[in-house]
Amino acid sequence: MNRHLIVSEHPRHVLASAFARSWSANRSGGGHRRGCVRVPAPSQGKSDATNKLGMMCSKRFLAAVVSAFAIVVSALPKSATQAQHFTRSEDIASSYDYIIIGGGTSGLTVADRLTEDENSTVLVIEYGYFEVSMNPDDFNLRNSPGEMWYNITSVGSKKIFVGAGCAVGGSSAINSMIFMRGTSEDYDRWGELGGYGSNWNWENMLYYFKKSATFTPPDAQLVKDHHIDYDIRTAWGGNGPVQASWPSFMYPGVKIMYDAWKGFPGMTFPKDGSEGKAGMIWIPTSVDPKNETRSYARPAHFDRVKGRNNYGLITGHKVVKINFATEDGSITAESVTATSRSGNGTTKVTANKEIILAAGTIHTPQILQLSGVGPRSLLESANITVVHDLPGVGQNFHDHSYFPMEFNCPLSVVGPSLIAQPSLSVISPDAYLSIASDLEELDPASVLPQDADETIIAGYTAQLKLMAAALKSNNTSWLQFSLRGEAKFNVPNIHALSRGSVNINISSPNSEPVVDYRALTNPIDIRVNVELLKSIKSYFARAGEIQKLSPVEITPGVNVTSEKDMTTWLKKALNPSIFHPVGTCAKMPLEYGGVVDEDLRVHGIQGLSVVDASIMPLVVGATTQATVYAVAEKALFTRSWVKNEDIFLSGSGEPTI
Numbered sequence: 001m002n003r004h005l006i007v008s009e010h011p012r013h014v015l016a017s018a019f020a021r022s023w024s025a026n027r028s029g030g031g032h033r034r035g036c037v038r039v040p041a042p043s044q045g046k047s048d049a050t051n052k053l054g055m056m057c058s059k060r061f062l063a064a065v066v067s068a069f070a071i072v073v074s075a076l077p078k079s080a081t082q083a084q085h086f087t088r089s090e091d092i093a094s095s096y097d098y099i100i101i102g103g104g105t106s107g108l109t110v111a112d113r114l115t116e117d118e119n120s121t122v123l124v125i126e127y128g129y130f131e132v133s134m135n136p137d138d139f140n141l142r143n144s145p146g147e148m149w150y151n152i153t154s155v156g157s158k159k160i161f162v163g164a165g166c167a168v169g170g171s172s173a174i175n176s177m178i179f180m181r182g183t184s185e186d187y188d189r190w191g192e193l194g195g196y197g198s199n200w201n202w203e204n205m206l207y208y209f210k211k212s213a214t215f216t217p218p219d220a221q222l223v224k225d226h227h228i229d230y231d232i233r234t235a236w237g238g239n240g241p242v243q244a245s246w247p248s249f250m251y252p253g254v255k256i257m258y259d260a261w262k263g264f265p266g267m268t269f270p271k272d273g274s275e276g277k278a279g280m281i282w283i284p285t286s287v288d289p290k291n292e293t294r295s296y297a298r299p300a301h302f303d304r305v306k307g308r309n310n311y312g313l314i315t316g317h318k319v320v321k322i323n324f325a326t327e328d329g330s331i332t333a334e335s336v337t338a339t340s341r342s343g344n345g346t347t348k349v350t351a352n353k354e355i356i357l358a359a360g361t362i363h364t365p366q367i368l369q370l371s372g373v374g375p376r377s378l379l380e381s382a383n384i385t386v387v388h389d390l391p392g393v394g395q396n397f398h399d400h401s402y403f404p405m406e407f408n409c410p411l412s413v414v415g416p417s418l419i420a421q422p423s424l425s426v427i428s429p430d431a432y433l434s435i436a437s438d439l440e441e442l443d444p445a446s447v448l449p450q451d452a453d454e455t456i457i458a459g460y461t462a463q464l465k466l467m468a469a470a471l472k473s474n475n476t477s478w479l480q481f482s483l484r485g486e487a488k489f490n491v492p493n494i495h496a497l498s499r500g501s502v503n504i505n506i507s508s509p510n511s512e513p514v515v516d517y518r519a520l521t522n523p524i525d526i527r528v529n530v531e532l533l534k535s536i537k538s539y540f541a542r543a544g545e546i547q548k549l550s551p552v553e554i555t556p557g558v559n560v561t562s563e564k565d566m567t568t569w570l571k572k573a574l575n576p577s578i579f580h581p582v583g584t585c586a587k588m589p590l591e592y593g594g595v596v597d598e599d600l601r602v603h604g605i606q607g608l609s610v611v612d613a614s615i616m617p618l619v620v621g622a623t624t625q626a627t628v629y630a631v632a633e634k635a636l637f638t639r640s641w642v643k644n645e646d647i648f649l650s651g652s653g654e655p656t657i
Contacts (some may be wrong), residue, residue: 002541018322021560087314087315087316088340089347090314092321096123096350097350098121098354098355099363100124101359102363103170103365104126104165104169106170106358106628106635107124107126108124108170110635110641112241112301112311120353121312125349127316127317129167131173148167152362155514160575160576164361164362168302169296169298171360172297177294179283179286180281180283180626181209181626182621184277187205187620190616194587198598200587210235212238213243214239214244215235216246218230218246219246222246222250225250228282229272230271234271241300241301243295250417252538253549255486256549257545258483260545266474267279267280273412277475278421278475281418281419297606297629319367321336321370322336331605334607335350336348337469352614355607356610359612361397361502361581363513366502366503366513369503369509370510373393374389374394376391390604391453391455392593395501395586397515397581398498398500398517398583400493401492401577402574403575404573405490405536406487407487408487409486409551410483418484421477424476424528425473428535438524444457444461448460448499454592457593457594460593467618477494478493478494478621480621480622488555490578491533496519496524499518500517501514526570580623582619583617587600587617588617612631
């Protein structure tokens with residue numbers, strides 16, 4: 001790894017910085033930049049003797065600077081003089097402008113954008129380590145090394161492994177690289193939950209989706225052979241560092257499976273799967289087409305800019321507490337306390353401007369609770385001093401659930417690029433209105449914990465009202481079925497309505513948090529899953545194109561036909577997580593149990609923000625990777641953390657491409 005000098009606010013850097021400023025001021029009359037040093041410009045209209053004299057003076061001055069600089073550098077720890085990447089807390093500065101907790105998908109994105117301003121210093125604190133491989137086949141959900149995951153098991157009737165990436169780059173380093181967006185309504189619901197004037201909606205999110213990535217169209221022959229559609233003008237057009245591209249091969253059976261969906265009345269076929277519409281959608285993957293390596297947060301937002309001397313990253317360290325100052329009733333986040341995984345004590349780092357939480361849906365609420373921000377009763381039970389009673393911290397937890405199915409279709413050798421994402425009205429025309437009506441009549445409090453705060457109940461009530469409308473909508477996807485001819489596959493419920501929690505373990509607060517999915521506690525979830533199961537059974541049993549694959553159902557089996565039998569099987573087979581957790585620090589008003597406001601600032605606290613998937617009040621009907629990148633990009637504009645130049649603003653004040 002290349003290593004670079006860190007120049008920050010550390011006291012031992014002050015003298016070197018002063019010499020650098022002196023040199024810059026001395027040469028401000030003109031010159032060319034090469035790297036960080038201003039080289040004298042060639043003289044014009046002067047004698048050789050005059051030029052030589054000037055060069056001698058410049059050389060003497062430069063020699064003095066280099067000599068003094070060497071004295072300062074010799075006193076610095078070795079790691080500080082060679083790298084942005086730190087492994088020892090004694091090598092970092094005592095303060096930075098911004099401290100980002102978590103070096104995953106959102107954390108590295110925000111760090112990259114903040115350090116575009118050379119006057120801002122940033123420290124990212126990451127519990128995981130670097131991994132050397134970026135081959136898409138090396139690290140994924142099925143074969144990633146154990147050290148790239150947190151070791152967490154949920155509680156409840158069905159205990160499962162809780163998927164959360166533990167590496168520089170976070171879950172973007174180990175996911176399935178599916179790079180997709182939800183429908184426009186998924187994001188519009190965020191705006192409705194945010195209240196009047198919210199700009200967290202599809203119209204304003206689209207810019208940040210575009211900004212975050214560079215889209216490479218599929219090969220022309222692939223387009224011709226498989227009738228692939230895409231629309232760069234509508235859906236893409238940005239030049240962000242994350243790469244969105246296509247595989248060079250497509251499973252031939254995709255054509256058959258594609259044509260088979262045409263038999264479902266109401267199925268739509270949008271031109272581009274990323275333009276916010278439900279139906280049969282083509283989507284890219286996060287792979288760099290130049291070298292066919294995984295494109296994720298580390299190469300996109302760290303490796304690419306690791307020469308910046310204002311961007312620091314310390315790995316193998318965990319933030320255990322955010323420290324606050326209270327004055328005249330005002331609470332301000334001032335510093336963090338971090339510990340090393342090696343157990344070599346703790347360190348305290350001060351944030352001059354802001355502390356930004358990007359630890360993810362599982363660990364962001366834990367850090368807040370450990371710091372005294374969260375439900376009062378929970379904190380007092382754990383003997384933690386309450387700094388700010390915020391009932392929503394750790395609540396509203398949900399994910400995409402799924403159940404497994406198996407047919408004897410030929411096994412595919414590539415990941416999904418074509419996905420059927422229809423509305424419930426398409427796959428269940430006879431039942432969707434009845435399901436929506438039952439949800440409208442459901443008492444939200446009856447399916448939440450008995451001790452749920454009244455604000456949590458109010459927020460959940462508002463969510464269910466929106467989701468009842470979504471059940472009837474033609475532009476909210478409910479099924480997600482990848483067309484790749486895989487013998488075994490999972491069928492997700494991409495809008496689970498049950499709500500769980502992520503809370504500290506009151507008997508051992510610093511251990512991993514208690515993760516409770518509370519799956520199927522909302523009875524509408526089981527009804528939706530029955531309809532999803534019916535639709536896949538119906539799809540493979542239909543006459544016509546699909547029979548060219550001679551499908552035979554293996555799981556759950558052709559004998560599972562009645563709704564009662566399907567319900568019984570689903571209750572045993574359903575898994576509450578497909579590793580897309582959201583919601584534990586929801587962007588909603590306080591009266592809805594929200595944790596952050598429209599600017600992603602923690603309610604009631606100055607200098608503290610959240611920028612990860614935990615802010616999503618409702619999970620979108622898509623894998624969450626692309627949305628997390630967009631949230632991080634939008635956070636920077638929303639908070640005015642960075643200057644946005646050379647952009648056009650929409651009527652709502654958001655930039656457009």
